[in-house]
Amino acid sequence: MSSYRLPKGGRVDRAKPLDFTFDGKPMQGFAGDTLASALLANGRQLVGRSFKYHRPRGILTAGAAEPNALVTIGEGGRTEANTRATLVELYRGLTAKSQNRWPSVDFDLGAVNSLLSPFLGAGFYYKTFMWPAAFWEKVYEPIIRKAAGLGRATYQPDPDSYEKCWAHCDLLVIGAGSAGLAAALTAGRAGTRVILADEGFEPGGSLLSETAPVGGKPTADLLANIVAELTDMPNVRIFSRTTAFGWYDGNVFGAVESVQKNTATVNPNQPVERIWRIAAKQAILASGAEERPLVFGGNDIPGVMMAGAMRSYLNRQAIAPGKSTVIFTNDASGYATAADLEAVGLNIAAIVDSRQDAARTWSGKARILAGAVVVDANGGKSLKGVTVLNSGRTETIEADALGMSGGWSPIIHLACHRGAKPVWSDDKAAFLAPEKQEGLTIAGAAAGIGSVEACLADGAGKAVAALQSLGFSNATTAFAAKADTATVSKPLWRIHGSKGKAFVDYQNDVHLKDLGLAVSEGYGHVELAKRYTTNGMATDQGKLSNINAIGILAEARKVSPADVGTTTFRPFYTPLSFGALTGASKGKHFQPVRKSPLHDWAKKNGAVFVETGLWYRSSWFPKSGETTWRESVDREVLNIRKNAGICDVSTLGKIEIFGKDAAEFLNRVYCNAFLKLPVGKARYGLMLREDGMIYDDGTTSRLGETHFFMTTTTAYAAGVMNHLEFCAQALWPDLDVQFSSSTDQWAQIAVAGPKSRLILQTLVDEDISDAAFPFLGAKEVSLCGGKLTGRLFRISFSGELAYELAVPAGYGEAIADAIMEAGKPHGICPYGVEALGVMRIEKGHVTHSEINGTVIPSDLGFAKMVSTTKPDFIGKAMLSREGMTADDRLSLVGVKPLDPSTTFKTGSHILADGATPSLDNDQGYVSSSCYSPNLGSTIGLALVKHGPKRHGEHVTVWNDLKNEYTKAVLCSPVFFDPENGKLHG
Amino acid sequence: MASLIACPHCGPRPKEEFTVRGDAGITRPAPDAGEDAWHAYVYLRDNPRGRHKEHWHHTSGCRRWLVVERDTMTHAVYTVTDASAPGETA
């Protein structure tokens, strides 16, 4: 048979043919096809090779559990490996490739692995690891990697976009089969906010392939009516192509929506996939049930298919499974498939039913072999026939298709994502999850219900109960209560007497003997057996295989499946693409970029930028002819100390502090005194952690009686804000104090150097002479003849006469331009954080290189700043601990090489002169270092035992990483202008 | 970890908007409470199985510090109150 598509019937739209390719071969399907159904329609049953043994494999299911039909979709950056052909909606221009085959799926050299199969059994990986490690790495792993595996990811970037969204509803219904539709309809009619999520491209679930009438009416009409009514309800949202993949705390569900995975022409303005986080007040899990395969020899030969899948392909896409079909079942659903096949005139060679009392109600043509089993399916790349064991005699039946049904397992994954354990039910012959958990009710086939009418009633009734718990008392069931007419058969876990390999886990090539081996070798516990055999791993996570494996382990251990139990269900229910998980957080959107209001000013002045956290800060400003960063930095430093420089300091954290208790509050969060700071003055402050270590430093100015302006270091801006808020809200809520971060509101410009006052005075309307505006002055000023108001601070990090001028962010560039213009005759230059760093080291000013979480104020020479009179401040109590007063604490000291032509690196350790390099002899370490163009030498700040008492002592600076030793001398950390003459100039 | 926190000021918000500081069941001692009290406050923490009060900061929301009482085992959130509320002061 070249085409398996029947001339009429099904839900496909024959007026809309869709061209696609499989392994490069052009094919055609219809709108309404999945890739799997379209491949079947084109006579393509063999679609892949198995993981270990490279056995030919065909399409086994029609849904999410598909273990075999994994294909690679798309080209280039859109290549997507391991997609289940059963879930791929066919579209025009789709390109699909089979996987794990070489050179082709029809002729695969890797199939030689089948000959090696004795070596690839259960525990193979573990046993092989016992061999010499080199043997594994050089011999086995490369061979296995080449021979075993799934599809390959592309190395090209994904050109598409993805997004993440929130959704909220009263009732979330997961699954749009009979129970889900009934629940959604019930809740929709009650006027509640409903989300109905379903993985298919068309709502209906198993109703889409149901032919039996419901309540005397054709199923298709019932389905169409429900969907039409739901679609018209403004309070109901139907999310098609949306798989709910996890249930999380707070009754939040994760779902992934395929937005544009069904087209070859992607609209770049829309995401291709969208992750939803759905906050549901109540939810109903109506995820249906999974049909179990039967475990007999050759149950993986292409042509063997789940009976329910066969029925789905027949009724939805008008696909005939073959010319002659055998049904092997221990359950009523095999008969439904047989009846539908016969109804369209297809031949059923036999119905093999393992039950002795089979099929009293069968009225079809096919003969029934009751109490018989298929022991082996025969064939290679396609099914040729089956061997049936019937009352002790074997019989061979020719067939090119075999539909199998081993009963149904409720799909309870999501209900077990938050810790609930599945419980074995002898009545239902299935593992069931607790039917009602807080916020989640299981309905329909997922709750073990069999018949369609009972599922409709169950979904409707459970929706009413869920809504009543939310206070919606007006909800009435859309379908009246109905008893379940379905019967449950005793499970048939395995067939005895098979000659061929009987597969349990298709995707991992785990067969019956592997599980037997696991039990006999002591790995019969369900969790151990999973790891030992790999049953239930890989992309399908054992959706088809787990329950059979549990049953087989139970039989082998001679216990009930209840005693074996299940492995743990964890999100995600089905695999998620990395693209969806990443969402918009990729490329330049991976993290925000923070740019100072003076960024463009710095850029046009030629700045080289450096990333500091999220910020881009100007690092230095090379002039033409300068070839190294050091040349630029040295020039900037020398020019500032001689003339003037301008630097962007806008990235410092800025916090406005208001309230009548603001001064008292600052007095408690700083270790030094702030209560009596006069209005119009700035003060350097040290903030401690509660353990006494310095947390952050900065200047805080009093701009009014009840208004302070705090600056923090760039790195700790957010942390300090959180800390202040904690202190104010959680520790001292009785204090009247409020905070507002204004980091982004102000452009802040440092102007430093002996000519800085001269330059700034041309812009500032007020007198800023030393008398009128002395060191540590802080006040609001008028600029440019009253055109603008700014804040001026006379503070200095460089040790020069210096100011910081803050203006509203939008005016930053204009003011910086004006300062540059005014400074031109005085030789002003822009400078960056490198020059700033050199000048602060020259002055012995500390940063977070020294404030590294291990230092207390006295370690940095700030002992006198710590108030002894304040009753309390953060860190006070712990500062008096024994270790904090030890006299050999690492303390701040300067260090410079004896020979200025030698140098050392930050992080190097200090050894006493002549001491053997060892950690025992370690005296401390260099915390900051740079080349000082003013001293013509490398200089450093170091934290050294007894540091302040050792000025003048010769030491060795030891860099063990580079095996470098530099003779050096300890000295005052203030290398430049120790009298602060320039600062007060 | 809860997915949603019902901020008393902002309503239910995703947990990503919050920053967890830790145990809210401890009270900052008086400055002269002595070394043992301070050592316990700064360094010693219970790690309870079950109900636990913690300080959560609504960092990307109202910026209030909250006391969240939650179950470390079931992740259920029992109460969320403002940290400045009477009886919650740390």
Ligand SMILES: [Zn+2]
């Ligand atoms: Zn809030």
